[in-house]
Amino acid sequence: MAGPGFINLTIADDTLGARATAALTDERLRVELTAAPQRIIVDYSAPNVAKEMHVGHLRSTVIGDALVRLLEWVGHDVRRENHIGDWGTPFGMLIEHLVDVEETDGAGGRSAAELTAFYRAASTKFADDPDFARRARERVVLLQNGDGETRELWSRLVASSMVYFGEVYRRLDVRLASDDVVGESHYHDDLPATVAELDGLGLLSDSDGALCVFPDGFSNRHGDPLPLIVQKSDGGFGYASTDLATIRQRFGELGADRVLYVVGLPQRQHLEMVFAAARQAGWLTDDREAVHVGFGSVLDRDRRLLRSRSGEAVTLTDLLDEALRRAAAAVADKSPDLTPEEQTVVATQVGIGAVKYADLANERHKDYVFDYDRMVAFEGATAPYIQYAHARIHSISRRGGVDLAAVTGPVVIGHRREHELALELLGFPDVVANAADSLELHPLCRHLHDVAVAFSSFYDDCPVLGAEPEVRRARLALCLLTARTLAQGLDLLGIAAPRRM
């Protein structure tokens, strides 16, 4: 099977002990799945209609998308779900405000910032104007009862936001599409049946007029059992009901083996309660697992919580604008030989890559210190550093007129730097397999940086094109393997690997 592009890397090394040889041979660098393939649903991003996305959504979106890529690549059957916030009490005030401002186009064509202003105006009026608040509450009932005009206004609000979400996803180069949207409203018709099933199982009890499940093991500040309110005392449904209907459908109709909730850590207790209730209802079993893939909060430079309410929240749009602006400046400065079109593409790949890597390289559970300078720095342990190593390999190929993909044969180790690089490359499959198993992405980020460092040292000490024929061929093989490893690893993280930058 040693055709073009087939590289065999086998090295002996004392530090590997009994496993003195290892080989990395497949041209696709495929990693074998150790466990049976599963049907996995990844729930991520989940922005809110009529609200601008912020850095918290960035984390969910970037982490979730990388997990989707990783799990698909190792062979699982992965389904993406974007559980957008398109239902519930806020929509009463949003729709009522829409009526008040006499708009019939449903805020269509509004920019993200205008949507935020719209939302804020509605909230303010809801707090300050009792009459408006009353109308808003009545509007919620109309919405949930399927009133035609209300639904029409609602769907315009949703459509307007969907355009905005789509723009953000395209910009981020994530795989979420409109097909993946399964918002809260999707479960509305399912809520009565969900409540009925819980009731039939004897899990419901009345508490202060609300229907509740009291999952075992949770208590409030007074030590009393903590409820999951399935139906409010006014007969309405809250997010707990929706989450229960969602988990019921995912493990029922959709037949999931595992569902990953890529949601911030503050919602941990809530999700644990939903999972516990689902277990008591029999929707979750020993081989049907719900996992909270939690992540830390976003902090400002003073390590204070960066909240969307506290005035100057950093919006996702502003963040991406700034990252791309800096990347464009760097590309213009360092690669003036690229055409303007190429520069634009590369700046996007570099800027978005830097943002994603800065997020993924930290341990998920930890709070995240947001800092423009660090996030879009283009040196050190960053995506651009790794991308640069990759681009240099293709530069060798261009300079030497070598079709890298056609290089074949064994890697022969004859230099300390070659040996160090080879060792890093051999670690890649295990790192990927561990990431797919643990759902931790930062070790993969670190590993790719290690590979890039090893390559950069090799590059400095070991001429490739100028070497003797056999050494040259062996080094080209090592270069090809390195390029494939970097490109594949970056792709799993959702980061592009340009050949020129």
Added chain:
RNA sequence: GCCUCUGUAGCUCAGUGGAUAGAGCACUGGUUUCCGGAACCAGGUGUCGUAGGUUCGAUUCCUACCAGAGGCGCCA
């Protein structure tokens, strides 16, 4: 009050029941007739929050405490 997360170099962060605890940034010096200098090479700093316990051995496991953050009934 109860529960959860965090505490490692000046800063941002990795890491392990085992040997002198590692990266990046910042700082200092050096490297380009040669494949891209967004690079490479060299230089050092730690009471691993505190105190106990388990162990031949603890930064790692257990307990308590301190500090910071988050959560705890009709918002999501």
